[in-house]
Amino acid sequence: MKHRTAVLLSAGALLAGGLVTAPSASASAATSCLGSSCNGRNPAHTTCANDARTVAEGSGPITAMELRYSPSCRAAWGRFRISAPSGSRIEVRNSQGKQYTTYGSGHFYSVMVNDKNVKAWACGMWRSDGSDSVDCTHRY
Template identity: 30%
Template sequence: MAFGHFSQGQPPEDPVEALRAELLAVKQASGLSYARLGARTHYAKSSWERWVNGKQFPPRAAVESLAAALELDPERLLALWERADEARADATGADEGGVGESANGAGEPEEPGHGAGGAAVAEADTSATPRQRSAGRRRLLFVGAACLLGAAVSVAAVLATGGDSHDAPAASKAAAATGSAQPPTPQCRAAGCGGKDPAATHCGLDGQTLTLTRNKDIVIELRYSKACAAAWGRITYASKSAIVDADNSAGDSFATPVHWGNDVYSPMVAVTGRMTAWACGTQPNGGARECTRHMPVPGTPQG
């Protein structure tokens, strides 16, 4: 799909308006509704409506997610985003001494939800001004080499989780805190991980989403750690008391309800050899239950 090129001739001189116009052009070219756009990017349709219509500035990760969902070259959109972000920072004239951007502040937002269970579906924190966030980024340049290396490992851990890092925060934070180039060692494997927390055991550090499905508004993911030979379920866009469970073909099953917020992840089940695993999401109050496909260990021949 080609990018939009501003339906009214030359692009606006205002970088923020240029980004907004390009997002609108991309959406119109895609033919997708806000709801469909939200489903493809895992950001709320109401968020896209605000971003496209200029009511709120989008996080970088949302722009990246849009490019990936529509199979676009992200460079143009991200270049527009960078110029718009700098323009907003310059326009505020805020004190350089403000707080910096959060650790996952490139738009991969902290999400309200159960402990470490959220996916990258919430909006970025807007409490800091663009100038403050920009100042925070610049101050990072003065951090010592060891700390930078540790932070790089932490960011790599976040990206390895598939965009939403909350089932791996303990591992990434530990690496950053120690300045070590090596991430923490997973604390369990296979059957030994059964019923355990993927974050506390560092299994979430290499977590990846094998498959996903939906139960109405709930997004259900089956997450997998190669290092731990284990899988777990995660749900987002869920309501309080909705339940996620992870299951395997050996008969193991572990479930967790949403205690607050709109997301949660389950304890782990082993998935080795010819075993398969799947995740399910159940609506609150005994509502409908939907499950992902049954997935084998990645790379295992089927049949």
């Protein structure tokens, strides 16, 4: 019993002295953003992707685009539902005039744009069978 008490007291002293610390909430918060602070950021490098959901889909003849939205970050981004050919791009915009273009191929996604108290939407552009194709989501 004396040994257990000594170990507990030693652990308490280390914590009180700052030699051993618990992870701080700010360490996880550093990977997040909110609203306009998410502009241009990659959702995979934040916590925004954790609660993301599809809130709008493209309306073209080929439904290629999705608009993804994170309620915790209040940010949106576009994602190709189809496997986009090389050289494809996603333009994500909001009603405040922010716009970002991301190039890629396959099932890729764009950077984020603020969707806090504004509307956002995404358009995918790609070349297929010698012609240009565009698919845009509704605003959310």
